[in-house]
Amino acid sequence: MSLTKEDMIPKWKENRPASLALVLLCAFGTMFLWAKTDLAMRQARQVGRPEPLEHVISVEGTGKALGKPDIATVYFGVESRGADVASAQTKNTESMNALLGKMKALGISEDDIQTSSYNSYEDIEYTSSGRQPKGWVVSQQVTVKVxxxxxxxxxxxxxxxxxxxxxxxxxxTIDDPSNLLAEAREKALKDAQEKAVSLAATLGVRLERVVGYSEYSGGGPVPYYDRAMSAGFGGGIEAPNIQPGQNEVSLNVSVTYKLVD
Incomplete structure (x- = not known):
């Protein structure tokens, strides 16, 4: 028995339930694949992102601590003149070496003396007569840590x-400010906690636990005038009246609290 062309074409009208089921199956399959792809893309975008925090409050606190400095840094310069560079350098070297010898005699360690600059230039004076060379100048600057x-x-x-x-x-400066920093941190945290408790009471909520913390510090010298360092050392030049002051270490903290649901 041979098949005609009409026999090879599906007779959809004669089998409508099966045809409808096939169409619905294809549609559901397409929707399922789309949903899976969309979910995978959403998860990929969220990798590494923290879950958003809800029902939290953030407060800031400040703490300060004072301490007497234990290091003083001073800067000395010696400037010398000569007819040429070599003679100016010789004079400068002799003067600076003599000065540094006196510093070491006061107990300043060689490790605490550092040359910060060394310069030479020709001194030129410009007058109505024109350019007038005045010799050479050599200058040297040192930093001394006391x-x-x-x-x-x-x-x-x-x-x-x-x-x-x-x-x-x-x-x-203070050589090791870690103890002052710890004191300032303790005060800053106490300040932040007091603010959080007060804010929670005002808002009618309850604190559960800390979920976030950050800090940053800064500070500077604060004058301290209870006594002078010295009244005079003789030798033709009166010693300066130096006030060491106090150094202030300040710390600011930001604390985030989760609220009781």
Whole structure:
């Protein structure tokens, strides 16, 4: 028995239930694949992202701690002149070596003395007669760290007596501020907690636990005037009256609390 062309074409009208089921199956399959793809893309975009926090409050606190500095840093310069560079350098080296020798005699370690700059230039004076060379200038600058703050006035006086042509400083610092930082942090956390409790009471909510914390610090010297470092050392130049002051360490914290649902 041979098949005709009409026999090979599906007779959809004669089998409508099966045809409808096939169409619905294809539609559901397409929707399922689309949903799976969309879910996978959403999950990929959210990888590494923390779950959003709800029902939280954030407060900031500030803490400060004061401490006496234990290091003073000063800057000395020696400027020398000569007919040429070599002679100016020789004079400058002799003057600076003599000055540094006096610093070491005061107990300043060689490790705490550092050359910060060394310059030479020709001194030119311009007049109505034209360009007038005046010789050469050599200058050298050193940074001196004084670890015994009580000696700072004597150090400055000695520099002035022994060839320093410019003196600047002192700047006071604390070698290890970790204890002051810990004290400031404790005060800052207490301040933040008090603010959180007060805010929660005002809002009519209850604190559950801390879920976020950050901090940043900063500080600077605060004048302290209870006594002078020295009254005078003689030697033709009166020692300067130096106030070491106090250094302030401040810390700011930000604390986030989760609220009781």
């Amino acid at each position: 670890r015994d703050v009580a000696k700072i006035a004597s150090v400055l006086q000695t520099a002035g007596q022994n060839g320093a042509t410019n003196i600047s400083g002192p700047s006071f």
